[in-house]
Every structure is written in structure tokens, then in C-alpha cells.
Amino acid sequence: MLTLFVMLTLENFPQYMDAAMEVEPWAWIYFVSFILVAAFIVLNVLIGIVLNSMEEARELERRRALREARGGAVGPLLDPDAHAHVVERIAILRTALEDLEIQLAVGSSSADEPGPPTASA
Secondary structure, eight states: OHHHHHHHTTTTHHHHHHHHHHHOTTHHHHHHHHHHHHHHHHHHHHHHHHHHHHHHHHHHHHHHHHHHHTTSOOOTTTOTTTTHHHHHHHHHHHHHHHHHHHHHHHHHHHHHSOOOOOOOO
């Protein structure tokens, strides 16, 4: 695993491939395919990180421009986008609370029904 990680960085790649090809001449297929796939995955991860950062910066700039268009000194309490994640979490919590209330109602109605007798001391 350590060798594969070092190969992912392309450090000493030709030396590792030459050593493997001394044992098996067709080993170059594995090494080349590993480098192509690993480099593709790492490149995609890095591009994803950069794009995510750019999207966050663009969103912050959009909110700043929206505040300035509304008059500049609009506080976060008047900005509907500033607390959108809080409103979403409240909606999720309300749904969970309603589910719990239904479970309690079903549980209490089944507790009122006569059940098997219990042993008393």
C-alpha cells in the first residue's frame, strides 16, 4: 500500500516499474493503468475542491451584492437568505416531532388495550 501511495505521487515511478518488469514483463499494464486511474481520481478531487470554493465565494458575493442593492445597511435579521439553513432545520425538526407524537399516540392507545396478565409478587 505504501508503494502504491508513493507511486500516486509519481515519485520513483520508473524505478518501481522497472523492478516489477524484471519479475513479470507484462507488469507495465498494471502500473500504467494504476497511474492513469489514480491521477484521474486525484485530479477530479482537486478540481472539485476548487469548484466548491469558487461556488462558496460566488454565493458570498451574491449575498453581499443583494444586501447592497437593498440599501447597504441591511442586517442579517432582515436578509431571508442568511437564515435559510435554520429554517430548513426547523422544518426537519417539526416533521420529526410530528412523527414522535404519532408514535406516542399509537403507543398509548395500545397500552390501554388489555394484554396478557403479568405476574405480581
